[in-house]
Amino acid sequence: MKVRTRVAPSPTGDPHVGTAYVALMNYCFAKKHGGEFLLRIEDTDQQRSSAASEKVILEALRWLGLSWDEGPDVGGPHGPYRQSERTEIYREHVDRLIAGGHAFRCYCTAERLEQMRAEQRRRGERPRYDGHCLHLSAEEEAAERASGKPFVVRMKVPSEGVCVIDDLRRGPIEIEWATVDMQVLLKSDGMPTYHLANVVDDHLMGITHVMRGEEWISSAPKHKLLYEYFGWEMPALGHLPLLRNADRSKLSKRKNPTSILFYKRMGYLPEAMLNFLGLFGMSSAEGEEMATLDQLVSQFELDNISLGGPVFDVAKLNWLNGRYIRETMDPAALLGRVEAWALNRDYLLPITALAQTRIERLSDLGPLVSFFFSGTLNLPVERLRDNKLSELQQRQAYQLAMWQFDALPAWELPAIERVLRDTGDRIGAKFRDAVRAFYIAITGSPGSTPLFDSMALLGRDICRERLRQALQTLGGVTSSEADAWKALLKAEDEAEEG
Numbered sequence: 091m092k093v094r095t096r097v098a099p100s101p102t103g104d105p106h107v108g109t110a111y112v113a114l115m116n117y118c119f120a121k122k123h124g125g126e127f128l129l130r131i132e133d134t135d136q137q138r139s140s141a142a143s144e145k146v147i148l149e150a151l152r153w154l155g156l157s158w159d160e161g162p163d164v165g166g167p168h169g170p171y172r173q174s175e176r177t178e179i180y181r182e183h184v185d186r187l188i189a190g191g192h193a194f195r196c197y198c199t200a201e202r203l204e205q206m207r208a209e210q211r212r213r214g215e216r217p218r219y220d221g222h223c224l225h226l227s228a229e230e231e232a233a234e235r236a237s238g239k240p241f242v243v244r245m246k247v248p249s250e251g252v253c254v255i256d257d258l259r260r261g262p263i264e265i266e267w268a269t270v271d272m273q274v275l276l277k278s279d280g281m282p283t284y285h286l287a288n289v290v291d292d293h294l295m296g297i298t299h300v301m302r303g304e305e306w307i308s309s310a311p312k313h314k315l316l317y318e319y320f321g322w323e324m325p326a327l328g329h330l331p332l333l334r335n336a337d338r339s340k341l342s343k344r345k346n347p348t349s350i351l352f353y354k355r356m357g358y359l360p361e362a363m364l365n366f367l368g369l370f371g372m373s374s375a376e377g378e379e380m381a382t383l384d385q386l387v388s389q390f391e392l393d394n395i396s397l398g399g400p401v402f403d404v405a406k407l408n409w410l411n412g413r414y415i416r417e418t419m420d421p422a423a424l425l426g427r428v429e430a431w432a433l434n435r436d437y438l439l440p441i442t443a444l445a446q447t448r449i450e451r452l453s454d455l456g457p458l459v460s461f462f463f464s465g466t467l468n469l470p471v472e473r474l475r476d477n478k479l480s481e482l483q484q485r486q487a488y489q490l491a492m493w494q495f496d497a498l499p500a501w502e503l504p505a506i507e508r509v510l511r512d513t514g515d516r517i518g519a520k521f522r523d524a525v526r527a528f529y530i531a532i533t534g535s536p537g538s539t540p541l542f543d544s545m546a547l548l549g550r551d552i553c554r555e556r557l558r559q560a561l562q563t564l565g566g567v568t569s570s571e572a573d574a575w576k577a578l579l580k581a582e583d584e585a586e587e588g
């Protein structure tokens with residue numbers, strides 16, 4: 091049997107380093123066993139998925155040096171590889187489950203479900219579908235259908251006993267069926283949920299081994315049951331520990347940049363980044379830490395992955411990146427990399443245009459635009475506080491802007507300006523004063539090239555990280571502040587929509 095693995099990102103945001111790590115572990119496993127690795131796009135959540143996100147995810151994985159034998163961009167015999175193009179397949183499969191008595195249509199309204207859950211919570215029970223529509227008689231079901239009411243399709247799930255999942259890395263995991271909900275498989279708009287699409291596709295695409303994030307462990311019983319209902323053999327499952335921050339908390343944007351694009355923009359070399367991620371699957375006893383993709387493959391063992399949680403240690407990444415710069419290239423090759431990174435006409439021309447009205451001599455250029463070539467600025471508190479906002483206003487301004495920037499569909503000049511104006515209003519400051527605080531955090535000085543244009547050129551990732559660092563330097567945000575400020579943003583948005 092040929093080993094076939096896959097990575098199945100959902101295109102709902104920036105390309106996450108965790109996606110690259112999961113992709114690489116699956117790639118190494120497949121190639122080590124002479125198998126195939128494929129990429130599937132899981133875009134069943136139409137609200138949150140976007141073509142733009144899919145594009146940057148694919149580009150980022152390719153930039154790292156990964157490739158796939160089959161996928162939406164390269165095709166293959168098991169396509170389409172984008173779930174939104176496979177809805178007919180899911181519908182047929184759901185019909186099979188209904189016909190076999192393994193799934194049922196559920197006509198419950200959102201209000202009924204909400205009421206049911208509230209009652210369950212009041213009784214101290216875990217919210218779980220109570221099986222109301224499972225127990226409809228044939229006539230009642232027919233009447234509901236004839237009335238044209240919207241429905242979802244749910245899977246039947248036992249309410250007693252224990253499900254045992256044999257995890258490739260963790261051994262048997264026991265999960266009580268009573269904790270597993272009668273999962274919705276098909277939504278009322280006819281789109282499948284992740285669970286149905288994932289199982290159907292893994293089977294039809296011939297996947298033999300699934301290595302995915304540990305957040306999916308609780309879904310494994312549903313998947314196991316679906317394989318049984320269909321009469322298919324389940325691929326071997328392995329749940330990978332999530333990447334962690336240095337303090338062992340789950341890797342999150344709040345503490346560490348998580349977008350691959352940030353690391354690219356910071357001037358990390360793709361081969362160093364890939365090597366760094368690959369070390370999680372390599373035995374530390376090997377000694378040598380620099381490894382090409384082929385070496386990562388040959389040294390890969392699932393057992394090397396620490397279940398305690400691999401730490402995304404930026405200091406180590408820096409060290410490794412430095413070694414690649416020193417040990418793998420001569421100055422001419424390094425210059426080539428620097429040119430490709432930022433010293434090229436495409437990047438320099440708009441910067442020169444912004445600087446033109448602000449310089450008298452060519453030698454004024456360097457100091458004026460150096461922030462375009464830096465990563466983080468690490469400004470001391472005194473520099474950051476050189477503005478008229480109160481300390482509270484300044485922290486709030488950075489936080490509100492970061493949230494709004496994260497939510498922007500595209501990083502474009504008018505949207506950036508809108509967010510900054512809006513932020514100034516929300517913190518009750520003069521626009522001029524708010525802008526100065528942003529000028530400092532983003533460019534390091536209140537008198538740089540025009541702020542909004544500079545931010546547009548710098549890109550979302552660098553701007554976000556500079557704001558995050560500035561916020562940290564000013565003491566960060568307490569969780570009660572975060573809750574209150576978030577509620578404020580939400581309440582006002584709702585009022586606007588309302």
Ligand code: GLU
Nearest residue numbers: 098099100132288302306
């Ligand atoms: N679309 C899921 C994700 O993005 C894939 C999970 C899986 O590999 O089964 O995490």
